[in-house]
Amino acid sequence: MHNGRRSPPVAKTPVFGALRVPWRGNIHAPSPSAGRLQLQATAHPPPAFVHSPTLVTLAGLLAALVTSVLYAVWYFNKNIPGLRLWMLSFLSASVFCASLLVRDYVPEWLSVMLTQSTIAAAAYLCFLGSRAYLGRAHPPHVVAVAVIVAVMGMAVYFTVVHPHMGIRFALAGLVAGVYFLLTAHTLARGGFHNVPVRYLFAVVSGLHGVFLLVRPLLFRLVAPGTVEDADAGMVALLSQFVVLEATLSLVLMAFGALMLTNEHITRELRHLAEVDPLTNVFNRRAFLTLLEKAISNAQRTQSGLPVLVIDLDHFKKINDTWGHQSGDEVLRHFVALANGCLRKEDVMGRLGGEEFAIFLPNASSEGSQAVAERLRALVAHHPAMTGRGPIALTVSIGVTQYGGGETSDFVLQRADEAMYRAKERGRNRVETLSPPGTGVGVLLV
Numbered sequence: 001m002h003n004g005r006r007s008p009p010v011a012k013t014p015v016f017g018a019l020r021v022p023w024r025g026n027i028h029a030p031s032p033s034a035g036r037l038q039l040q041a042t043a044h045p046p047p048a049f050v051h052s053p054t055l056v057t058l059a060g061l062l063a064a065l066v067t068s069v070l071y072a073v074w075y076f077n078k079n080i081p082g083l084r085l086w087m088l089s090f091l092s093a094s095v096f097c098a099s100l101l102v103r104d105y106v107p108e109w110l111s112v113m114l115t116q117s118t119i120a121a122a123a124y125l126c127f128l129g130s131r132a133y134l135g136r137a138h139p140p141h142v143v144a145v146a147v148i149v150a151v152m153g154m155a156v157y158f159t160v161v162h163p164h165m166g167i168r169f170a171l172a173g174l175v176a177g178v179y180f181l182l183t184a185h186t187l188a189r190g191g192f193h194n195v196p197v198r199y200l201f202a203v204v205s206g207l208h209g210v211f212l213l214v215r216p217l218l219f220r221l222v223a224p225g226t227v228e229d230a231d232a233g234m235v236a237l238l239s240q241f242v243v244l245e246a247t248l249s250l251v252l253m254a255f256g257a258l259m260l261t262n263e264h265i266t267r268e269l270r271h272l273a274e275v276d277p278l279t280n281v282f283n284r285r286a287f288l289t290l291l292e293k294a295i296s297n298a299q300r301t302q303s304g305l306p307v308l309v310i311d312l313d314h315f316k317k318i319n320d321t322w323g324h325q326s327g328d329e330v331l332r333h334f335v336a337l338a339n340g341c342l343r344k345e346d347v348m349g350r351l352g353g354e355e356f357a358i359f360l361p362n363a364s365s366e367g368s369q370a371v372a373e374r375l376r377a378l379v380a381h382h383p384a385m386t387g388r389g390p391i392a393l394t395v396s397i398g399v400t401q402y403g404g405g406e407t408s409d410f411v412l413q414r415a416d417e418a419m420y421r422a423k424e425r426g427r428n429r430v431e432t433l434s435p436p437g438t439g440v441g442v443l444l445v
């Protein structure tokens with residue numbers, strides 16, 4: 001009863017989030033214990049631009065479908081970072097949708113616990129997935145569990161002990177809103193340059209997080225406190241918009257997760273195609289492609305492009321004496337030393353076996369000879385610390401410059417010639433061969 005009028009029969013009012021909203025038709029009369037957001041019955045049914053139960057069912061089915069797709073991708077490639085956690089996040093979202101649909105058939109406290117825990121878990125797992133995707137460690141789970149349990153406890157308290165719809169509604173979006181915002185923040189800090197699809201995930205997650213946090217305020221605006229003030233039609237429209245927004249966010253985040261997964265697989269395939277698995281430098285094909293590009297750039301800008309070819313001395317003997325595995329360790333040791341004396345823009349590749357090449361964009365002829373000599377000395381003075389003890393090592397290095405109008409094969413061949421000259425002249429030395437017409441080779445060591 002209210003205002004002396006008889007209240008109409010209480011309609012079955014399915015719900016979304018913590019707020020009971022009308023799927024269709026009128027909002028039922030307030031009960032004294034139900035908090036301030038429940039509204040008086042209206043003479044006219046509020047307009048329904050979407051049928052909320054259908055939309056929640058569709059969202060649930062979609063979340064379940066995305067869960068299955070992510071599971072299938074994860075099953076065949078368990079190394080994709082974050083994928084398992086995103087899959088679990090969409091699973092939680094499916095359970096959340098299911099719990100919304102059954103909440104009129106289970107006790108209210110159970111329904112509150114189910115919806116609160118599943119939406120919070122979905123957001124937390126989404127956040128963990130983003131951290132894992134970027135190779136970051138997860139924060140201690142105990143913090144999230146404690147927060148979720150505390151919020152769930154409060155929600156049950158404001159449902160059963162001291163019913164207050166407004167507080168319950170605010171609590172419903174709190175944990176999820178914060179974790180979706182943290183997801184956006186994590187992805188944004190990971191940088192977008194190489195992975196523009198992170199924009200989609202970060203923006204959708206951020207907007208959804210903000211919406212979850214401001215949602216109670218929007219309801220407060222259309223239902224400002226007293227039953228008389230409330231515009232039932234507006235509340236119904238807003239409720240339907242809430243369902244629509246959640247469904248749209250789900251779809252876009254599903255796209256985001258799948259696109260990030262695809263992007264990771266593409267990056268991995270490119271890595272496998274371009275990088276030598278033993279030493280983690282470019283393989284011959286990728287190095288030659290990059291050298292070709294660097295040559296056309298040097299031609300355009302009229303800048304220098306020194307090229308070094310390096311061969312490990314008596315490597316067969318190392319293999320024969322210490323075993324193939326120690327030989328591999330020696331190769332990795334050499335690459336680590338070489339990386340230590342190169343600039344960021346210098347490019348190293350493994351041409352095959354124990355032969356490597358490096359090009360140094362924008363370096364002068366003198367600069368490249370200095371680099372080659374530094375590398376030679378570094379290798380000679382730093383034995384490889386292998387599992388079978390220290391192994392002494394030397395290298396022979398050939399240096400040349402791009403000579404204008406030459407192909408990459410031609411430049412590389414001249415650097416190779418210089419390297420063989422270093423071998424002939426006793427190894428552990430650097431030889432330079434200048435491009436034709438620019439002078440004779442210079443013996444450095």
Ligand SMILES: Nc1nc2c(ncn2[C@@H]2O[C@H](COP(=O)(O)OP(=O)(O)OP(=O)(O)O)[C@@H](O)[C@H]2O)c(=O)[nH]1
Pocket residue numbers: 278311312313314315316317319323324325326327328331352353354423
């Ligand atoms: N451990 C290991 N050995 C390799 C790999 N690739 C090639 N080799 C070995 O490298 C050795 C190269 O030997 P050679 O071409 O005779 O050259 P070298 O012994 O270094 O002699 P010089 O070049 O004349 O100083 C061969 O024994 C190859 O089997 C690899 O990936 N790992």
